[in-house]
Amino acid sequence: MDAITSETGQAVACPTQSLPLEKVLLVDDHALFAQGLAGLIRQEGLAECVITASTVEVAASLLARQNDFQLILLDIALQGETGLALLPRLAGYRDTPPVVIISSSEDERTVRAARAAGASGFLAKSAGRSALVNMVRSVTRGEGYFPGGVEPVAPALPVTPRQMDVLLLLAQGFPNKRICQSLNLTEHTVKTHLKAIFTQLGVHNRTECVNLARARGWL
Template sequence: MKQPFRVIIVDDHDHAREAIREIVGSYENFVIVGEATNGEEAIFLTEELMPDIILMDINMPHMDGLSATKIIKTKYPYIKVIIVTVSDEVTNLFEAIKKGAQGYLLKNINPTAWYEYLQAIADDEIPMSEELAFKLLQEFTSQKEKQMTKNPLSKREQEVLELVAKGHTNKQISVDLSISEHTVKNHLKNIMHKLHLENRVQITRYAYEKGWVE
C-alpha cells in the first residue's frame, strides 16, 4: 500500500488549525504529522519532520507564511507548500507564487473541494482554476509593456504550455494533443527545465508575462 502524504498545518489560530485538521484528517492518503503557529515554528518542524506538503497561513506573528515559504522552498524545493488563507487578494496570490508556493487554497471554499486539490498537488499536477488563470492574465496584461523573449520551446512544448496556461490537466492535454499522459509529463519537465521554473502556476505566469500566450 502506498504511504500516505505527510502534512504539516501552519496557522496561528487554534480554530483554523482544528478546522483544517478535521478536513485533511478525514482523507485516508493524507496524514497530519505536525502543527505550527508561525513561520519560525514551520521551518523548525519542516527540518525535523520532512513533510510532503505544508498548508501555510499568510498572516502570523514572529514570521509570516510568505517569508517562511521562501526559506523552506530554498532549502527543500521538493516540499510542496500550499498557501491557505481567507484572502484572495491578487497581491498575496502573486507573492505566494514568487516565494515558490505550489498552490493557493481559500479557507472559505467547500471542504469537499479540498481533497481533489490536495491530491492534484501531491501528484505533481497542480490545478489551475479559471479564476486564477484570469487573474494571471489581468495582472500581466496590465503591465505597460511585455518583455518579448526568444521562445526556447519546441512546437509541441509550446502547445502543451498554452494548454497548461488555459488550466487544462495532464489528462485533458493528452486527449487534446493525442499523446499519452506520460509524454505530457515529459514535455512539462522539459518546459520547466528550459525555463528554469518549478510548477504549473509559474509556467502560466511566465507564459503570460513573456507574451507567449494571448
C-alpha cells in the same frame, strides 16, 4: 489510533489505515481553525498525520529536523512574520515538499504573490470539502492548484511580468535576499528590476513604491 505531538504541543491523531499522504505540516496561528482543518484532512482520508505549527520559526525548526513531510499548508497572515517568508527558507532543504497557501484573503493580488513566491497552490479558507480534496490530489500528482487560474499581467501595465513578481514580493515585505531566493534571481537582477519599477513610479524608496503601486491598482 496513534498520536503525534506537534511542536506547539497539540496531539494529532493518526489513523492506522494507509492513506495518500503520510504526514502534512499545517502552519496556522488560529488554533481552532488548524484543529478543524487537520480533522477534516483525516476524515477525508487525505493524510495519516497532520502536524501543526503556529509560526514560521516553528515550522522551519520542524522541517529542519523532520524530512518526511509530503505537503505544507501555509497561512499567510501569521503573527510576527508573513507566512510567505517560509518559502525562501525551504531552498536549503534537500527534499522540499510542495507548499499550498491557505488564506482568508482571496483577492488576485494575494494569489499572485503566493505564486510568485513559489507556492504550488492556493486554497481559500472559505473553500469546501471538495476543493480541499481536489487540491490535495492535484498537488500530490505534481500539478499546481490555483482555482480560477491567475491571469497574466495586464499589457497596459508599464512593467514586465518578472518585475511584477518582484513587486508582489516587495509588497509582502520580502527583503532583496529573499526575493532572490524565491524567484531564483541574482541580487543584481532584483536590484535592476526594482530600479526600473521605482523609475516607472517616480519614487525613491520601497514604502513609496508599494503605496503608489497600490494606489494605481497594480497590486
